Amino acid sequence: MRSVPSIPASIPMVRRLAAVGLTLVAALAGSVASAPVTGAAPVEAAASAAPALAGLKVVLTNDDSARGLDAGFGTDGKGLYELRRALCNAGADVLVVAPWAQQSGAGARMTSPGFSPIAITVQAVTPPAAYAGDCGAASTGGAVFGVCVAVAPCTSTSPSASPADAVNVALSRFAANYWSDGPDVVLSGTNFGQNIGTTLNHSGTVGAVVTAHEYGVAAIAFSAEVPRDLAQIPNVPFTATANFAVRLLGSLVKWDALTSDLVLNVNHPFVGPGETIGRAVKADVGYSNDLGLSFIDNVPATGGTYRLTVGAPVAETRRNADTTALARNDIPITALDGDWGRSMPIQIALLIASLR
Template identity: 30%
Template structure:
């Protein structure tokens, strides 16, 4: 059986993480290392200004106080997997909320996958898109489609090989649909996210000003061939995007050299 390391930026007790554990335990050996509390939108950050405590919750189930998902992968690979041994795969999720377009750079979910591939471990980030920007209080999240997609991907990896080269990971987004209503899977590119500003100014009882960053609607710039992650989700498809860590704009190197030399 494959050895799979799981994390989730929604926290060690997140409903999406628990659904993922349940789906994978019949087909894999699972270890969980996740933040003790929600760390959404923390990006690819490591904690350098304070010590971190790895706390055992159950057999092969850990939380780390005030850690980021990147911390969780970093410490897991350095201290829970020893003598050169590595998990076969890291899966980050199931996140509540989309991680598409440039939101990938904010995402704690995607960042855990980034950290895994930096250390040479194949990785998948998986997110459940919400219908209403996740404003509703939902008691029973339906992760059936997300779990099916993850299990199918794990089976493909176990029976063959991870489809991407080093320092690349799969970013998966699940449409807010029942499994029976999904139109299939599309391989997509990361879309062009359109951002606004949703910072709310408030005053506390002592008259001190503070701000609270809100939620942005999923707005994007349409692609010419309708091949981006946003469009796949809109059309009822699962979106799977290959993401690379090399952020160099290779097509601009020659022009930049010419610009500097003239």
Template identity: 30%
Template sequence: MSLRILLTNDDGVDAPGLQVLLGIARQLSDDVWVVAPDGNQSGAGHRFTFGRELSLDKRGERTFAVRGGSPADCVVAGMTFVLGEEPADLVLSGVNNGQNLGDIMHCSGTVAGAREGALQGAFGIALSQAVNYSAGLDIDWTNAQKYGVDVIRSLIEQKGARDTYYNVNFPFCPPAEVSGIRVVPHQRFSRSPMRYYPSDNAGKFFVAIPDTPRPLDKEADFHLLTHGDSITVTPLTLRQTDVETAARLDGQLPFTSLR
């Protein structure tokens, strides 16, 4: 039976990376649907649009844009309305223009699309194509195009617990120099990379990532993607409970009356 696949992203329905993802998905199934934001939603994280009406614009056969919607909004609309009584088996989010690594994943709309797919009961995978920011912002999609299908197929074949979803990054090296696939943890930075960044306009500022916190773990995604030319795969879990701390604290916190 063919997979039913839902695609989304955070760069917008017209983004080149979504066309790359569409080409990948069509090699996996002939039942592919797109529900994506009508514009750029980078950094939106897992935001939902509560209290404000949204609308679906049909952009083509099986392709819809959500006006002002986040990636999470798009997956909800796709899984619970557009696809009717047959929600997707697989939700693919991306291909993002730029890497999603380390703690930056927490604000990533691309990763949130895969996470909401998993929360909705599908198999969720976020995919990003790395950019060499020190050399400019030009992006080459070749590695995502060349290796994307095989990576996704491999993950489906090795599918783990229902609460698991995946973050995949393709390196920016030439395809022949890709060193392989590494299943790795995400980089926990020593501090958040997010910083106040002054604008040239008086009284204005940006929230930006001016530099990468150090040190970097040589066995984590950030180092292995940028210095090891590896395709990095990071399994993530919907269960966010710190089980070890919960077990340690159980029965240890003193009861204090609120009266």
């Protein structure tokens, strides 16, 4: 395993991850590296080899919607259903509460009622036919719900709740219909596309786990890398990511590390033809925007229209970044504090104290 730089001991969750998680990541690194993957459609070790998750209560959400409408590329919830299948096969008890419609880029946005109540509907969703038989043995029956911002029923034109909304309603009210003591963990994903670097600040997938953190529930976001070669997009590694998620969860349970302050972000690489998967590594959130978002066209001072496009990623300047780890086909795991806080420099603290 690559050497890992020291991390601030002032953050309790990060300190625990340092004590427990580095051993965990080392173990996972061995399990991934021992099963090299080549070709356009990576296939990892079978989920049956993963530690059992019997009885683990999981609220599963995403930002790609609960309905799984895109059966081709999987942009609309295929990753969620692959993860649901792997979890249930490993014995987990899964309840899906996810946005009604696509919510990529929603961050941690939450619906506000203003001066009067606003309708939030949690509506049962029939899983896509390919996943209809999954999770029948769970106490939840593998129930799947979509959440819209409307009076029931949710329809094709109903505004969707955000990922944060879905977690908010699940943890504050709805999940209690299934478990009196709440879930053990909230999982978000598997997202269609990586969430690394500064993209984390705007990710609905990550926004969901940050919201779970507000409730004191362990939370992990999972994303699968989308290749830049458009011909390979049908091969986004949803199954490989789901299998890895089961192994990671099994190890966290074994190490008693599913604690209330645990917030992790996991990205699984796309392994192209002739490439080999790397290993699980502890990484830091990078400074680069992996999407390389940029505006084109010129607009005069009187206003006008720009076009937003995806370009080349911004060069990464941070050591041990998740962006560079994913680029070399490793599986970066980053620990988030969940509150966007940081230690204040003493000079700024003194300046504030001097204000009148």
